[in-house]
Amino acid sequence: MEPVKVGLLGLGTVGSGVVRVLARNADEIQRRAGRGIRIVRASARDLTRERDCDLGGITLTSQPYEVVDDPEVQIVLELIGGTGLARELVMRAIDNGKHVVTANKALIALHGNEIFARASAQGVTVAFEAAVGGGIPIIKAIREALSGNTIEWLAGIINGTGNFILTEMRDKGRDFEDVLSEAQSLGYAEADPTFDVEGVDAAHKLTILASIAFGIPLQFDRVYTEGITRITREDVGNAAELGYRIKHLGIARRQPEGIELRVHPTLIPERRLLANVDGVMNAVLVRGDAVGPTLYYGPGAGAEPTASAVVADLVDVARDLTVDPNNRVPHLAFQPDALADLPVLPIEEAISAYYLHLRAADRPGVLADITRILGERGISIEAVLQPQPAEEAEDASIVILTAPVRESHMNDAIEAIQRMDAITMPLTKIRVESLK
Ligand code: NDP
Numbered sequence: 001m002e003p004v005k006v007g008l009l010g011l012g013t014v015g016s017g018v019v020r021v022l023a024r025n026a027d028e029i030q031r032r033a034g035r036g037i038r039i040v041r042a043s044a045r046d047l048t049r050e051r052d053c054d055l056g057g058i059t060l061t062s063q064p065y066e067v068v069d070d071p072e073v074q075i076v077l078e079l080i081g082g083t084g085l086a087r088e089l090v091m092r093a094i095d096n097g098k099h100v101v102t103a104n105k106a107l108i109a110l111h112g113n114e115i116f117a118r119a120s121a122q123g124v125t126v127a128f129e130a131a132v133g134g135g136i137p138i139i140k141a142i143r144e145a146l147s148g149n150t151i152e153w154l155a156g157i158i159n160g161t162g163n164f165i166l167t168e169m170r171d172k173g174r175d176f177e178d179v180l181s182e183a184q185s186l187g188y189a190e191a192d193p194t195f196d197v198e199g200v201d202a203a204h205k206l207t208i209l210a211s212i213a214f215g216i217p218l219q220f221d222r223v224y225t226e227g228i229t230r231i232t233r234e235d236v237g238n239a240a241e242l243g244y245r246i247k248h249l250g251i252a253r254r255q256p257e258g259i260e261l262r263v264h265p266t267l268i269p270e271r272r273l274l275a276n277v278d279g280v281m282n283a284v285l286v287r288g289d290a291v292g293p294t295l296y297y298g299p300g301a302g303a304e305p306t307a308s309a310v311v312a313d314l315v316d317v318a319r320d321l322t323v324d325p326n327n328r329v330p331h332l333a334f335q336p337d338a339l340a341d342l343p344v345l346p347i348e349e350a351i352s353a354y355y356l357h358l359r360a361a362d363r364p365g366v367l368a369d370i371t372r373i374l375g376e377r378g379i380s381i382e383a384v385l386q387p388q389p390a391e392e393a394e395d396a397s398i399v400i401l402t403a404p405v406r407e408s409h410m411n412d413a414i415e416a417i418q419r420m421d422a423i424t425m426p427l428t429k430i431r432v433e434s435l436k
């Protein structure tokens with residue numbers, strides 16, 4: 001059988017990784033797909049640049065439209081990134097009747113609804129396993145292997161760069177900026193690394209996970225997003241003393257009134273598996289009503305782990321080429337006309353426990369006033385920690401862990417605490433999840 005012909009857009013970290021993996025595992029891939037998979041044409045901006053792969057037998061161009069318009073190409077592999085040119089190229093490929101494989105979570109989170117509608121109308125597939133969790137087959141697991149379940153919630157470490165930074169800062173006391181530049185040189189970070197550290201990349205991924213878990217349209221603009229830039233060493237140390245670790249989590253949870261969608265730093269008990277996912281590794285915990293909790297773990301970024309997911313998509317699409325388009329796995333797991341219009345809840349309606357860190361004048365009655373404010377709003381205290389003050393300090397540090405409460409109630413309490421004369425610095429609030 002003739003090999004399937006692929007047109008590759010982008011020869012950067014992931015593109016080069018895909019070329020290497022397809023070449024190295026060509027025999028295994030052919031045995032699985034039933035035919036070979038061959039890249040026939042590839043584009044990059046700078047054709048004079050040295051690439052970390054063998055480009056022999058591939059026609060190169062600096063004009064990406066030549067790839068998507070090439071009649072020989074059956075599958076377009078988009079590995080450029082971004083939502084401008086990438087969107088135009090993907091739409092053009094679909095209009096040309098070509099299948100698409102992409103690792104671009106920003107593109108899927110922002111324009112997926114439009115892209116999938118166009119692809120369905122054209123009878124082509126758009127596959128995006130590498131868009132979430134790097135090499136972890138998390139899309140396939142939720143979309144296909146858990147399709148007998150009602151998904152109750154999922155929580156994951158879904159940005160490799162952010163987890164790498166937090167781990168290196170905690171274990172080696174390294175500087176934020178220093179670790180970020182290492183993540184960039186290792187090819188983990190996005191072209192704009194603020195997407196990694198401000199939580200935007202994780203929000204793109206959570207948008208996709210929530211959609212395939214709950215059967216709702218992609219709604220990136222409804223995700224509450226906080227990054228890791230404001231986490232201090234002091235908070236990491238306080239969390240450890242209380243038996244917790246701070247991880248940057250994406251959480252999607254079904255509530256009776258709608259869906260919680262949030263990305264933020266989170267204290268989790270240190271005995272949980274998720275608390276021990278370190279470095280560039282990612283993990284996603286998914287709870288289904290039938291199966292219970294399931295955990296998916298693996299490298300969240302990097303050339304070959306991501307290529308592993310991309311090549312799996314190429315194999316799937318190669319197998320699907322002869323399948324009736326109406327019998328393929330739906331892009332967002334549920335049939336397009338069966339998507340639910342469950343509301344995404346505002347963050348004020350989310351329910352979480354909290355870590356509060358405040359500094360207050362070191363005098364009698366202050367702690368009593370704080371606990372009264374919390375008590376009046378029905379907020380129970382689970383633990384209080386008063387770290388040893390520095391000798392020269394004029395105020396005291398107070399750390400409080402609360403029981404779960406609605407965010408709006410907590411915000412109201414925080415406003416009241418901040419108004420106290422004794423409070424000397426803005427209070428730090430970090431959400432706490434037991435992940436039971
Ligand atoms: P890179 O920046 O390493 O590679 C991008 C490639 O696209 C380069 O070859 C570049 O050409 C080419 N390119 C960029 N802009 C243009 C343009 N205007 N016209 C033509 N070609 C262009 O990115 P990555 O490989 O890291 O990421 C690719 C995609 O994969 C992104 O969507 C990213 O979010 C996603 N992803 C990345 C992961 C990772 O670990 N890196 C993991 C999972 C997903 P040139 O080389 O000449 O500059």
Ligand code: HSE
Binds near residue numbers: 189190
């Ligand atoms: N920049 C992303 C990360 C790449 O660090 O997780 C993988 O999606």
